[in-house]
Amino acid sequence: MPEVHGLRGFAVSVVVLFHIWPGLLPGGFVGVDVFFVISGYLITGLLLKEMDSTGRVSLASFYARRANRLLPAATAVLFLVAVCSFRLPASIWADTADQVLASAFYYQNWWLADQAQGYFSAEDAPGPLQHFWSLSVEEQFYFVWPLVFLIAGRCAKGSRRSHTDWLRLFVVTFGMISFAYSIYLSHSSPATAFFATTTRAWELAFGGGLALFPAWLNFSAATRRGLGTAGVGSILMACLAFSETTVFPGYAALLPTVGAGMVLVSGAPGRAFSIPSLLGARVLQYLGGISYSLYLWHWPILTFELVRLSRPLSASEGLMVLLLSQVAAHLSKALIEDPFRHPIRSHDRENRSLQLAVACLLLSVLSVQGVRYQVSQELSGGTAENLASRSGRAGEAGSAAPVSTFRRAALMARGDVPDTYKLGCYASMGLSEVLKCEFGDPSAEVRIALVGDSHAAQWTPALRVIAEKNGFHLSVYSKMACTLSDLTVTTGVGEFPYTSCDVWRQNLLSELQRTRPSLVIVSQSRSYRLVNSPERGVEKANHLASRLLVTLSKLRNEGLSVVAIADTPRIGVNIPSCLSRVDYKDRDCDQASAPLLESLDPLKIASSQDSDIALIEMNDHVCDESTCPAMQGGLVVWRDKHHLTASFAASLAPDLERALRPYTVRASPVARR
Numbered sequence: 001m002p003e004v005h006g007l008r009g010f011a012v013s014v015v016v017l018f019h020i021w022p023g024l025l026p027g028g029f030v031g032v033d034v035f036f037v038i039s040g041y042l043i044t045g046l047l048l049k050e051m052d053s054t055g056r057v058s059l060a061s062f063y064a065r066r067a068n069r070l071l072p073a074a075t076a077v078l079f080l081v082a083v084c085s086f087r088l089p090a091s092i093w094a095d096t097a098d099q100v101l102a103s104a105f106y107y108q109n110w111w112l113a114d115q116a117q118g119y120f121s122a123e124d125a126p127g128p129l130q131h132f133w134s135l136s137v138e139e140q141f142y143f144v145w146p147l148v149f150l151i152a153g154r155c156a157k158g159s160r161r162s163h164t165d166w167l168r169l170f171v172v173t174f175g176m177i178s179f180a181y182s183i184y185l186s187h188s189s190p191a192t193a194f195f196a197t198t199t200r201a202w203e204l205a206f207g208g209g210l211a212l213f214p215a216w217l218n219f220s221a222a223t224r225r226g227l228g229t230a231g232v233g234s235i236l237m238a239c240l241a242f243s244e245t246t247v248f249p250g251y252a253a254l255l256p257t258v259g260a261g262m263v264l265v266s267g268a269p270g271r272a273f274s275i276p277s278l279l280g281a282r283v284l285q286y287l288g289g290i291s292y293s294l295y296l297w298h299w300p301i302l303t304f305e306l307v308r309l310s311r312p313l314s315a316s317e318g319l320m321v322l323l324l325s326q327v328a329a330h331l332s333k334a335l336i337e338d339p340f341r342h343p344i345r346s347h348d349r350e351n352r353s354l355q356l357a358v359a360c361l362l363l364s365v366l367s368v369q370g371v372r373y374q375v376s377q378e379l380s381g382g383t384a385e386n387l388a389s390r391s392g393r394a395g396e397a398g399s400a401a402p403v404s405t406f407r408r409a410a411l412m413a414r415g416d417v418p419d420t421y422k423l424g425c426y427a428s429m430g431l432s433e434v435l436k437c438e439f440g441d442p443s444a445e446v447r448i449a450l451v452g453d454s455h456a457a458q459w460t461p462a463l464r465v466i467a468e469k470n471g472f473h474l475s476v477y478s479k480m481a482c483t484l485s486d487l488t489v490t491t492g493v494g495e496f497p498y499t500s501c502d503v504w505r506q507n508l509l510s511e512l513q514r515t516r517p518s519l520v521i522v523s524q525s526r527s528y529r530l531v532n533s534p535e536r537g538v539e540k541a542n543h544l545a546s547r548l549l550v551t552l553s554k555l556r557n558e559g560l561s562v563v564a565i566a567d568t569p570r571i572g573v574n575i576p577s578c579l580s581r582v583d584y585k586d587r588d589c590d591q592a593s594a595p596l597l598e599s600l601d602p603l604k605i606a607s608s609q610d611s612d613i614a615l616i617e618m619n620d621h622v623c624d625e626s627t628c629p630a631m632q633g634g635l636v637v638w639r640d641k642h643h644l645t646a647s648f649a650a651s652l653a654p655d656l657e658r659a660l661r662p663y664t665v666r667a668s669p670v671a672r673r
Helices: 002-020 028-054 059-087 090-104 108-116 132-157 163-188 190-195 201-212 214-218 221-241 251-265 282-289 291-309 315-341 349-379 384-391 403-413 460-470 499-515 537-557 575-579 593-597 602-609 646-651 653-667
Strands: 437-440 447-452 473-479 519-523 562-565 614-616
Touching (some): 002 028, 002 221, 002 282, 028 201, 028 221, 059 090, 059 291, 059 315, 090 108, 090 132, 090 349, 090 575, 108 190, 132 163, 163 201, 201 214, 282 291, 291 315, 460 473, 460 646, 473 499, 519 653, 537 562, 614 653
Parallel strands (some): 447 519, 519 562, 562 614
Antiparallel strands (some): 437 473
């Protein structure tokens, strides 16, 4: 089927080019959607042919073929990534182990979807196995789809409809439900929508529909040639017009999905090859043949090179990655894929395939345990507290700690988060409900409320220390990437309004009006995207500040005292990854403070415009006159690119307590009387 080989070669080419040179094809990620359509088309056609000829589907034979086809090459990649993971920053070793396991058992997409809604999501560099998310979607489809055929066969026995009629009904129904859900989730929770099987199933169903509704077989050669040309054009248009800001999959995925379908329609079995000459080119036919291995190998090779360089690839380096990926794919196809894909015929082939699958999974699990053992060995050297006592202040003369100390600290820093995350009271992007964490004395007369986004939540450890020391009660209300400014911002993907943030903000005001805390402490990130707004720089900061004053005025009009904590800098470097690099040298990760502290902060602007809003500036304790250090007092300052670690934030409790004392004293019952 040359149209399939050519389309596969085209799809893997745009994906690889997008990964190596994102600016060249900013929408090259749609190549994955093309693969989904191809998979749905081929697997449905294969199962339909078997059912038409035998009246049944052999699950054992189907799964045996899938195991032989997919597991050996995938296991080779997983094993080598696990073995080589110690060349990666130690801070991502544990995640790499998790991803090896998630990839081996094909739930990587759900693991990533969960991470995307967590507190690490957008701040971490992609892992060396992130590309397995699409393979996980396909494998989940391969597992479920034969069962749908069995159900259709059972339904056909008790009705006048054939199994094909029932299959068509199921495919159309599943496809429409999945497409509708894809549109909904792409807007309400775009990070999850990108990885979820439920939002991608319609693309596989669309490919399956082409096999179940073969009316296109009767199209003329000219019609099919026109459809093929239009299909290639649609995919190319998506590659060039889409970008990381496109709300995806949703409606946008129709363009590459339907385009892929038109290409498949252009090449009917038994007819002249009528797709455009582009896909018939020998190079694309060759790439189509090695597409699976090329997809498997290119991403780990690329990520390891990016880690080695600590910067974007140059043109020559990108070409080298491309060449190494092609060589690895060619060898993988010849030495691993083909021998297992076409095994020696045996009457016990299903049992041999089962043994192969078990062996592959065991090898992956063993490699995971090896990585986890190394992580445990690194962590056994100490905790954050004893690291602090042994290391001193990083960067001070004569206090340079051994690299192993920095590595242990970095391993812990990434998970060194406020209790609000662990207790489940940090509202994710899809929630508008006001969740609350409570600390300290529940019967205290001084009741403090901390409100805002993750940059507010990062002060929870320090405020908890203050509350428990002084007998205060602390309530924390926080929501992911949600501004207190009274305006609609985007979800961070495309220009879609972050409406759950607007609802949460109103609910928060109602909650504060009801509970009436003695003191409201606000903080938030200085960086937000506004919906369809041309504002930039000072103009945008002033707009955020003016609308922030609207929200804070509502609190003050209720008689509530408001104090703001200025936003911390966006350090711009993933500090745990930097500290745990194999080639790390003392102070390599420190950043110049001047450009970071000069960034516009709407909270500061708002407080300068309204004298009733007190501003507490803690950045003097985070950075000094010249540097924002990666470590202080043996503690890692940042858990990612712009959030403080919980341990470091807690260490600032005495300084924050002194800054807050005038306002907590004023909030006490004695002062009020």
